[in-house]
Every structure is written in C-alpha cells, then in structure tokens.
Amino acid sequence: MFCPFxxxxxxxxxxxxxxxxxxFLLTNLLLDTMKATAKSTGIEGRIVNLSSVAHHHTYPKGIDFDNLNDEKIYNDKMAYGQSKLANLLHAKELSRRLKEEGANITVNSVHPGLIMTNLMRHSLFS
Ligand SMILES: NC(=O)c1ccc[n+]([C@@H]2O[C@H](COP(=O)([O-])OP(=O)(O)OC[C@H]3O[C@@H](n4cnc5c(N)ncnc54)[C@H](OP(=O)(O)O)[C@@H]3O)[C@@H](O)[C@H]2O)c1
Known part of the structure; x- marks a missing residue:
C-alpha cells in the first residue's frame, strides 16, 4: 500500500x-478444482477478495487502464485505490459468471476494517 512507483x-x-x-491469476488457477470440488461434495465454494474502502479513491477514470504503468501520472494513494477497485470488480463479475454457469461457488469482496499491519510500512512507519 502506497509504495513509491x-x-x-x-x-x-x-x-x-x-x-x-x-x-486474479491465483483464483483462475484454482477455479477448475474449486468447481469440481463444489460439484462432487455439494459443499459451496467460497472466494473472498480482500478489498478496501479505499476503492472509492481512484484516478478520475476509476481504473486507468491506458496509463497503468506510467510513472509520470503515478499517485501512490490512487494507484492503491484502483487496485482495490479491481478486487471488487473482479469479485462482482466472477460472481455473476459463476451464478450463470450454475457453479456452487460464491464470490465476495470485503473491507476488513482498519488494522495496524505491515501494510502501513510506506505511510505510518516511513
Ligand atoms: N490493514 C488494514 O487496515 C487494511 C484495510 C483495508 C484493506 N486491507 C487489505 O488487506 C490485505 C492484507 O493486508 P494486511 O493489512 O494483512 O497487510 P500485511 O500484514 O502487510 O500483509 C500483506 C501481505 O502482502 C505481502 N506482500 C506485500 N508486497 C508484496 C509483493 N510485492 N509481492 C508479494 N507479496 C507482497 C506481504 O508479504 P511480506 O510481509 O513478506 O512483504 C504480506 O504477506 C491487503 O489486500 C489490504 O489491501 C487492509
């Protein structure tokens, strides 16, 4: 969170x-196994993306796909916000697709609250 570019x-x-x-990659790599397990056991699979309330604080376009890697416009807070918005949108769209497929897997994103962890290493501790 909030690291220099x-x-x-x-x-x-x-x-x-x-x-x-x-x-995103890890989820995709696990998805076929999760679908098969949910089907064979009847137990609901669960995917939880740890997002953040910071998903509100993004670049003006939301996720700035055209300038993702542009150091000139880099803003550490907005770059964090857009990455957390991506967690949320990923969960929303994957949830929709799995429901459409009839897969017994739920997908949610959560804001965990504010917790003092090493996540603050580039803000409070530096
Ligand atoms: N703490 C909060 O208040 C808060 C609020 C909202 C959302 N969240 C979300 O909660 C999630 C977990 O955060 P946390 O608070 O539990 O922080 P954390 O304890 O610092 O955990 C972050 C983890 O990410 C790993 N990591 C950091 N940079 C990495 C990199 N470049 N490549 C691979 N791994 C890397 C860290 O590994 P190393 O320790 O080995 O670097 C650590 O295991 C994050 O997605 C964060 O956005 C936290």
Whole structure:
C-alpha cells in the first residue's frame, strides 16, 4: 500500500500487480478444482477478495487502464485505490459468471476494517 512507483518483474505497476493481478491469476488457477470440488461434495465454494474502502479513491477514470504503468501520472494513494477497485470488480463479475454457469461457488469482496499491519510500512512507519 502506497509504495513509491515501481514495476513488478512482469513490468506492471507494483500495487496493481500485487493487489489484483496476483490474486486474479491465483483464483483462475484454482477455479477448475474449486468447481469440481463444489460439484462432487455439494459443499459451496467460497472466494473472498480482500478489498478496501479505499476503492472509492481512484484516478478520475476509476481504473486507468491506458496509463497503468506510467510513472509520470503515478499517485501512490490512487494507484492503491484502483487496485482495490479491481478486487471488487473482479469479485462482482466472477460472481455473476459463476451464478450463470450454475457453479456452487460464491464470490465476495470485503473491507476488513482498519488494522495496524505491515501494510502501513510506506505511510505510518516511513
Ligand atoms: N490493514 C488494514 O487496515 C487494511 C484495510 C483495508 C484493506 N486491507 C487489505 O488487506 C490485505 C492484507 O493486508 P494486511 O493489512 O494483512 O497487510 P500485511 O500484514 O502487510 O500483509 C500483506 C501481505 O502482502 C505481502 N506482500 C506485500 N508486497 C508484496 C509483493 N510485492 N509481492 C508479494 N507479496 C507482497 C506481504 O508479504 P511480506 O510481509 O513478506 O512483504 C504480506 O504477506 C491487503 O489486500 C489490504 O489491501 C487492509
């Protein structure tokens, strides 16, 4: 959260890469197994994205897809906000698709409250 501009090894702005793309990929890699397990056991699968109330505080366009990796317009707070908005939209759309498919899996995103963790390393502790 709120780190100085940096790119991941894949060349994506670090907050978007860490907070959204990593979780998006992990979810997709697990999805077939989750669907099969929910079907064979009858037990509902659950995907929970840890988003944040900070999803309200984004760039003016929301997720600025055209300038994701542009250091010139980088704002550490808005970049965090857009990554958290991505968590929320990912949950919403995946939930819709799984419902349409009839898969027994729910998808939700949550704001966990304010907790003093290492997440604050680039704000309170620096
Ligand atoms: N704490 C709050 O008040 C709060 C509020 C709203 C939402 N959230 C959300 O809650 C989630 C968890 O945060 P937390 O408060 O539990 O913070 P945390 O304890 O610092 O956990 C963050 C985790 O992310 C890992 N991480 C950080 N940068 C990474 C990177 N570039 N690549 C891979 N892993 C990386 C950290 O690993 P290392 O420790 O090894 O770096 C750590 O395991 C986040 O999605 C955050 O947005 C937290």
């Amino acid at each position: 940096q790119l991941s090894k894949d060349g994506v702005e670090m907050q978007f890469a860490t907070n959204h793309l990593g979780h």
